[in-house]
Amino acid sequence: MPKKPLILVTNDDGITAPGIRALIQTMNTIGDVVVVAPDSPQSGMGHAITLDSTLYLERVYIDEGKQIEYNCSGTPADCVKLAISEILDRRPDLCVSGINHGSNSSINVIYSGTMSAALEAGIEGIPSIGFSLLDYNWNANFEAAQYFAKTIVQNVLKNGLASGVVLNVNFPKLEQKDIKGVRICRQAKANWVEEFDKRISPQGKAYYWLTGKFVNLDHGEDTDEWALDNGYVSIVPVQFDLTAHYCIQNLNTWNFND
Amino acid sequence: MPKKPLILVTNDDGITAPGIRALIQTMNTIGDVVVVAPDSPQSGMGHAITLDSTLYLERVYIDEGKQIEYNCSGTPADCVKLAISEILDRRPDLCVSGINHGSNSSINVIYSGTMSAALEAGIEGIPSIGFSLLDYNWNANFEAAQYFAKTIVQNVLKNGLASGVVLNVNFPKLEQKDIKGVRICRQAKANWVEEFDKRISPQGKAYYWLTGKFVNLDHGEDTDEWALDNGYVSIVPVQFDLTAHYCIQNLNTWNFND
Numbered sequence: 001m002p003k004k005p006l007i008l009v010t011n012d013d014g015i016t017a018p019g020i021r022a023l024i025q026t027m028n029t030i031g032d033v034v035v036v037a038p039d040s041p042q043s044g045m046g047h048a049i050t051l052d053s054t055l056y057l058e059r060v061y062i063d064e065g066k067q068i069e070y071n072c073s074g075t076p077a078d079c080v081k082l083a084i085s086e087i088l089d090r091r092p093d094l095c096v097s098g099i100n101h102g103s104n105s106s107i108n109v110i111y112s113g114t115m116s117a118a119l120e121a122g123i124e125g126i127p128s129i130g131f132s133l134l135d136y137n138w139n140a141n142f143e144a145a146q147y148f149a150k151t152i153v154q155n156v157l158k159n160g161l162a163s164g165v166v167l168n169v170n171f172p173k174l175e176q177k178d179i180k181g182v183r184i185c186r187q188a189k190a191n192w193v194e195e196f197d198k199r200i201s202p203q204g205k206a207y208y209w210l211t212g213k214f215v216n217l218d219h220g221e222d223t224d225e226w227a228l229d230n231g232y233v234s235i236v237p238v239q240f241d242l243t244a245h246y247c248i249q250n251l252n253t254w255n256f257n258d
Numbered sequence: 259m260p261k262k263p264l265i266l267v268t269n270d271d272g273i274t275a276p277g278i279r280a281l282i283q284t285m286n287t288i289g290d291v292v293v294v295a296p297d298s299p300q301s302g303m304g305h306a307i308t309l310d311s312t313l314y315l316e317r318v319y320i321d322e323g324k325q326i327e328y329n330c331s332g333t334p335a336d337c338v339k340l341a342i343s344e345i346l347d348r349r350p351d352l353c354v355s356g357i358n359h360g361s362n363s364s365i366n367v368i369y370s371g372t373m374s375a376a377l378e379a380g381i382e383g384i385p386s387i388g389f390s391l392l393d394y395n396w397n398a399n400f401e402a403a404q405y406f407a408k409t410i411v412q413n414v415l416k417n418g419l420a421s422g423v424v425l426n427v428n429f430p431k432l433e434q435k436d437i438k439g440v441r442i443c444r445q446a447k448a449n450w451v452e453e454f455d456k457r458i459s460p461q462g463k464a465y466y467w468l469t470g471k472f473v474n475l476d477h478g479e480d481t482d483e484w485a486l487d488n489g490y491v492s493i494v495p496v497q498f499d500l501t502a503h504y505c506i507q508n509l510n511t512w513n514f515n516d
Contacts, residue, residue: 041310043309043310047305047368047369048306048369049369049468050468051301051468052299052301054457054465054466054467055454055465055466055467055468056463056464056465056466057464057466077369078468081452081454081468082454082466084452085452085453085454086454086456086466107381107498109500110305110377110381110498110500111305111306111307111335119368123365123368123449124449148514151514152514155512155513155514159512162502162505162508164447164502165502165505168500181514181515182514182515184506184509184510185506186499186501186503186506187499187500187501189422189499191381191382194339194342194343195343196313196339196340196343196344198344199312205314206314206315207312207313207314208312208313208314208315208340208344209312209313210307210308210309210313210336210339235509236500236501237501237502237505237506237509238500238501238502239500239501239502240365240368240500241444241445241447242367242368242426242445242494242496242497242498242500243444243445243494243495243496243497244420244422244423244495244496244497245444247420247423247495248442248443248444248495250420251442251493251495252442254413254417255413256406256409256410256413256439256440256491257439257440
C-alpha cells in the first residue's frame with residue numbers, strides 16, 4: 001500500500017473555526033493530517049511573524065477525527081514555521097490553509113493570514129494551497145468548498161506545483177449544484193478604499209475603526225473577481241518572488257550618479 | 259516657484275527610531291514632509307492591518323525639523339491608510355518608509371513592515387520606496403544611506419514609477435566612500451531556516467523563541483544579495499500583483515471535473 005501523504009493544516013481564523021474543522025475532515029479522507037493553528041483569530045495579520053515575544057504550542061483534542069492537533073499562540077506564519085521545525089518528523093507533502101471565513105481574492109491576498117501561512121510553507125519548499133469561502137458567517141455552508149478542495153488537493157498531489165508558487169483558491173457563496181466549475185485566474189487589480197469611522201472615547205480621545213469599500217475596476221474575464229462573480233471557483237497561482245522583472249530595464253536608464 | 263512635493267514618511271521601527279529621523283531630515287531638503295509612524299516597534303509585522311481593535315493618532319513634536327508628525331497605535335500599513343484618509347489634505351507625491359534598522363533584501367520583503375507600508379502606498383497609487391540599512395544597531399551610521407536615498411527619491415520624483423510597482427532599496431553597511439554605486443536587481447531566492455530556541459518557563463511550561471539562519475543559494479550577480487555583498491546599494495522593483503502568470507497555461511491542463 002502506498003504511503004499516505006502527510007498534510008499540514010493551518011488557518012488564520014483560529015483552530016476551532018468551522019472552516020478549518022471542515023478542511024481537516026476533508027484532508028482526513030486523503031492523508032495523515034497534522035494541524036497547527038492559532039489559538040485565536042488572526043485575520044488581517046498579513047505575513048506577520050513573532051520576533052519580540054515567546055510562542056506556545058499545546059496538544060489539543062477538539063473532535064473525534066484521526067488528525068493530530070496543536071494550537072499555537074502565534075501568527076499563521078509562526079504556526080507553519082513551528083510545525084515544520086518542531087512538530088513534524090518529516091517534511092509534509094502538502095500544506096493547506098483555511099478554509100477562511102471570507103474572501104482572499106485579488107488584493108486581499110496581501111493582507112491575508114490564510115495566504116501568508118500558505119506562502120510560508122511555499123517558501124519552505126512545500127506544495128501549498130490557501131482556501132477561502134466568500135462567506136463571513138461563522139455557520140457558513142462549507143460543503144461545496146470541501147468537494148472542490150478535495151479535487152484541487154488531489155490534483156496538486158498528483159501534478160506537483162512549480163517551485164516558488166502556491167495556490168490561492170476562493171469559493172463563491174453558492175451551493176455545489178450552482179457552481180459552474182474551476183477557473184485558473186490572475187489576481188484582479190482591485191483595492192480597498194478606506195473609510196475610517198472616527199469616534200470619541202468616553203475620556204474624550206479620538207479613535208478610529210478601519211472600514212472600507214472594495215473597489216474593482218478590473219473587469220477582465222481572466223480575473224479571480226470575474227470568476228467568483230460568475231459562479232466559478234477561482235485559482236490564482238501566487239508567487240513570493242515579488243520582483244517586477246519588466247521594470248528592470250527601464251530603471252537601468254536612471255541616473256544615480258549626479 | 260514650483261510647488262514642493264508632498265512626502266509621506268513612515269517606518270516600522272517606531273517614530274523615534276534614528277532611521278526615520280535621518281530619513282525625515284533628508285526629505286525636509288526635498289519637499290513638505292508629513293510623518294505618520296507607529297508609536298512602537300512593528301518589525302516582522304508583514305502586511306498586518308488592524309481590524310479588531312481601535313486606532314489612535316496623536317500629533318507629536320519630536321525635534322526641531324519643519325515636518326508635521328503624528329504617531330499611531332497601529333501597524334505600518336495602518337499608518338499609511340490613516341495618513342491618506344484622515345490626515346493629508348491632498349494625495350502625497352511620494353511615500354518613503356524607513357530607514358529600517360536591518361536588511362529587507364530578498365525574502366525579507368515578505369515579512370517586512372517597512373516594505374508593507376511602502377506597498378500599501380503603492381496599492382493606493384502613490385509612488386513609494388522602502389529604505390533599509392544592513393545594520394541593526396540603534397546607533398548605526400545613516401549618512402551614506404541619506405545620500406543615496408536623496409538621489410533615489412529625486413529620480414522617482416522626476417521619472418515616476420510604473421503603476422503597481424514600488425522600490426525596495428537596501429544599503430550595505432559601508433561608508434559612502436566605499437559604496438560602489440546603485441544596482442537594479444532581482445530578489446534573490448534565499449530564505450530563513452528556522453532554529454527555534456525551546457525553553458521551559460519558571461512554571462514548567464515549554465515556550466519557543468523564533469530564531470533562524472539566513473540561507474542564500476542564489477548567487478546570481480543580478481540579485482540584491484550579490485549587490486549588497488559586493489558594496490552596492492540594491493534596488494528591487496517590487497509588485498503586489500502576486501500572480502505567477504507563467505503557471506496559468508500549465509494549470510489549465512489539470513482536470514478538476516473527475
